[in-house]
Amino acid sequence: MTWSAAARGLHQPDNTAFTQQRLPAWQPLLSAGIALPLFFCAGLAFLGLGLGLYYSSNAIQELEHDYTGDAGAGSCAACAAQGQGRAPPPPCSCAWHFTLPELFPGPVYLYYELTGFYQNNRRYGVSRDDAQLSGLPGALRRPANECAPYQFSGGLPVAPCGAVANSLFNDTFSLWHQRRPGAPYVEVPLDRAAIAWWTDYHVKFRNPPLVNGSLALAFRGTAPPPNWRRPVYELSPDPNNTGFVNQDFVVWMRTAALPTFRKLYARIRQGNYSAGLPSGAYRVDIAYNYPVRAFGGHKLLVFSNISWMGGKNPFLGIAYLVVGSLCIVVGFVMLAVYIRFQDQDDDDNDDE
């Protein structure tokens, strides 16, 4: 080349690796040495993971009961019929009886499950005011426009505003255990604290500043959502569990991804039940308030224990098993193709 550092022209470009496009680079080729081991290793790893996931999912016990009360099934049918076509439906209670032949290992989680409920509908999902829920006094009095039509009620700002809050799930459950037939039912303690995310309970949801030490005064001049029977500051007698930081409320406000979803109601881990639910007969008393039949939804109660991977869901395990075996099959196909065409390639080289 003619250029040199000594006699450098005025317009001579720089001789650097970047300007001359000579940056040191790794030029990976998808060679058999990389692709085949990748597939075999990935296949084996996925098979292992799949087996692990599958067995842990299978080890999880679940007990679920649909208490919607469709077509006269169960004692909740009466409630369902009673609430038909009335909004808000009148309070009603019913019960679900079940028997555990053996210990249901703990810790046991109690969920309620709704189906056909589109919490992920956009119109529904945006109908909330996070500023209000984070306790900003200004936002309390002036809810966001997204909350309409649950923004103002009778001229008063709605707190908490919006459709999500208005549709708060308001069925309540209590669990009773009968150790021996004929023995009295004993209430099983339900741990209803800390059922929401720590960040939700401590950061995202905050009560407005107390006025004279009273939450009620803080909420004065606001109206509860139309469907609520109680104002928000009376959701629970526990001062740490009322207002916007009521755990049930917080759980509800974390909207679900899919129209069928479960939400945590309580943990059972106290007293005699820390090891799980012992065998015996059980009764769940249900305060049946929440109407779902109008839109064809269902309400379920679920007892479940969990493993390292969470709740019961065989999908991921099976998916891993399928993908893992496919990887190995494809790996063999690639190996076969490689061996078949490798020879041809060498012939080409000889021709050159």
Next chain:
Amino acid sequence: MAWVTVGHGTQRFLQAIPQISTLAWYTTLVPLLLVLGITAIKDLVDDVARHKMDKEINNRTCDVIKDGRFKITKWKDIQVGDVIRLKKNDFVPADILLLSSSEPNSLCYVETAELDGETNLKFKMALEITDQYLQREDTLATFDGFIECEEPNNRLDKFTGTLFWRNRSFPLDADKILLRGCVIRNTHICHGLVIFAGADTKIMKNSGKTRFKRTKIDYLMNYMVYTIFVVLILLSAGLAIGHAYWEAQVGNSSWYLYDGENATPSYRGFLNFWGYLIVLNTMVPISLYVSVEIIRLGQSHFINWDLQMYYSEKDTPAKARTTTLNEQLGQIHYIFSDKTGTLTQNIMTFKKCCINGQIYGDHRDASQHSHSKIEQVDFSWNTFADGKFAFYDHYLIEKIQSGKEPEIRHFFFLLAVCHTVMVDRTDGPINYQAASPDEGALVTAARNFGFAFLARTQNTITISELGTERTYKVLAILDFNSDRKRMSIIVRTPEGSIRLYCKGADTVIYERLHRMNPTKQETQDALDIFASETLRTLCLCYKEIEEKEFAEWNKKFTAASVASTNRDEALDKVYEEIEKDLILLGATAIEDKLQDGVPETISKLARADIKIWVLTGDKKETAENIGFACELLTEDTTVCYGEDINSLLHTRMENQRNRGGVYAKFAPVVHEPFFPPGENRALIITGSWLNEILLEKKTKKSNILKLKFPRTEEERRMRTQSKRRLEAKKEQRQKNFVDLACECSAVICCRVTPKQKAMVVDLVKRYKKAITLAIGDGANDVNMIKTAHIGVGISGQEGMQAVMSSDYSFAQFRYLQRLLLVHGRWSYIRMCKFLRYFFYKNFAFTLVHFWYSFFNGYSAQTAYEDWFITLYNVLYSSLPVLLMGLLDQDVSDKLSLRFPGLYVVGQRDLLFNYKRFFVSLLHGVLTSMVLFFIPLGAYLQTVGQDGEAPSDYQSFAVTVASALVITVNFQIGLDTSYWTFVNAFSIFGSIALYFGIMFDFHSAGIHVLFPSAFQFTGTASNALRQPYIWLTIILTVAVCLLPVVAIRFLSMTIWPSESDKIQKHRKRLKAEEQWQRRQNVFRRGASSRRSAYAFSHQRGYADLISSGRSIRRKRAPLDAIIADEGIAEPGAAEYRRKVES
């Protein structure tokens, strides 16, 4: 990109409507502002550069008479009617009428390289009266002539006008006009009157429209964006219908969805249509256009920076003047090249000669031994020697000095005396002004060998013969013209004898030789050898003339030269009579120096399946000779001439007419080659032939028709019909020609005007739908440069016209191979990979919303956080693909040049076309399905690790988004074949950035500050601490990428592409290359018999010399070159190469 911006502006507007605002206001505003900002900055920089360039030219100065005095004035202030003064080496700023000059005979020499690419001088001559009276400043200031002239037009060779001055009128012609772009040479000072200025000047009129050039991929890209738009609208409409249906079935009965507005389901569907337009708008890649611009800009800089396209001798780097065409460089099918100054250096050097049958000029010492290395001949004994002249044959010098062989001295004497060169000795050393560079080379050679041409008057010529000055009386100059192909001079020696000296093309000279020429055969052999070395040859001969014979001839000559009709023909006939029975002295061989590396470049480009057409204003023989020299034509090429293919074209027309008349083009296209396949063929045609075959010949009939006024409707319809038929016929003829020409591996068009050059380019562009590149250096190439898809200017020469209108410029033709095979190919591959990936990544990203809509009642719910949507295209996925678009290279530049076959991918649009586009979209669609459905399965029932918040929307969004970011970044990793540390950094950096920003946006702190804007508080930390979610992400990424790996591996193994193979053997090839470098490969010249002769194709200065200023009738040199004699005299017999058996 304007309409995309408009589209997004609309979207912004839509988002302002609450019912349909499905995304936060910032989601499209932030990217839009970014895109607009970058575009604005780039345009600003471009504009500033352009203004600077314009300013430089506008602010050049020259002297203009203002208020009675010459004042320095900027070019931009020059107006029609100004009287200006130009000095030696000034550029002519406008078309001006030459009024007077400081030289005798009111001559003014100009160089027209800018206009026609020829560097030899032309002369212009002022009117006698103006020259006489308008020499001084005061007279010029009071000049009050009135000029009536033609409208501004683009004919460089024609000018008609009349000067009215002092109650007389003087006709003006092109001889008196200095055109803008010429350079004043050898004239101390001249004065002129501005006739046309600025855009009215002939050169500007000739330069054609500046077209806004766009690349094939641009058009393709636009159509693809339209396609995506259509897909977007269809999807939105489908989802809107789905929503209306869902509302009717489910939504209306869901009390919790009550929103206080009693809208009907169909109205809700309608609103959701707009909502989905907003949600899915990311399918239409808003940042596509700006990213493409950035990549092209970067590639342009790489071209500018390339040291291997930097010409150190002239300190000229390559320059991408247009930054928007780079990838088109990788798709060139046809190259149209100028000859002079582009393929050749336009330097003629005297290389060899044959005297008395003996060849001189090889490397030899005085004792006739040849050496491979020997120093130049020392000419210091000769006071007149030109220092730049190099000769290596010491033996010849030895012979001249010994004087043993009188023919040798005779030979050089002939060279010194038989020419029409003008001499200029005013400033020290002798300076020759030759009408053609060939002649200059010959006279310079004679001067070095001791026979220096010193001076000439109207009828004498003074030569220094080895130191002794002798003056000869010139009795007649029998000037050159393209039919005669020779020139002679008749002189009377001081001793009193009369001699005729003649030089000319071997074919014409051999016909006129005396039968008794002993060295005829040897000289013939020498000519063959010279021709095989692609040297331009001339035969020299002389004869003694008896006094009586001359007197007789002179009578006829005088009679012919005053003949009023057919003077040229009469003169030619007279010349013929005396130029016979010549005695052969020998032959000269002149090298028309090719630029370095031209043959190699051409063969490389040919191997890359690029067809090369040479378009030159030069004459056929020269062009053909150059064709052989640069190996465009080789020994086994069958050369066809225009006349040869006339019949072929004619038969084809007949066949077509018989088959389907002029509407044959509507019939299915039958591809039938004109030539039998398998032969290497080249076509040589002339401008006149082109005109004949391609343009409508105005028949008398149509003329009459035109004169008549259409009376009836019938008549008018008839006329338009016949016009249309004629048009169709012309089109058919042109198409046939292009088809035929494209079957040849090389095409040479000689004697073509700038307009015709552009026309040829346009024909190929139009009928072949191929990407064309035009390369040239002079103003005569401007039109073609502007017409071709890509114009390349040779820079570093004085003329800037071609460079100014070009898209790329560099100093040497050989850089073209690097521009195309390396930069073009890389740019193409990068752009294609970039586009494919870009469409893929946006589809993979956006269609997740689509799949999700089936599970949320088609409610335009987004599958991601708004902030993620905002930043995805800007931060999380843009940098790696941009860097790949800038830096990627599949094979190195050396291998790209070594295997030109790699270039065909671009020509055949293999890497980006509709099929590839849809494959990319499909890939995106499948990826989006995997991205949605695997998390969906995982979230169907799941419960968090601690049982809290199972399967909530926000965790789902984070899971899908994380999988998406990892997938698309790993995918670009798979697509990148050249991993520099920046690539690695950007890929892993993008992923890291995603997680970093997400954790920030989901942090408690930012929620406390802006509770409404950041609603995902805590989601990332809660979701991503669960192994289950990570397992979901891993599976998703694996399922997205592993099939890609498998398919690539299989296709690479089963159907490896050319580049795959080369990449595979990279190491071995590199070793080979290093080994080869040590071996020097010698190139053997083609060995064929070609005759060429060393004259410019215009008449020399003979008229001027012999006639002084008394004879007014002469041909203007400019006229000769640009008007193309072929057009002026279509009947002129073409010199046909004799194919020697």
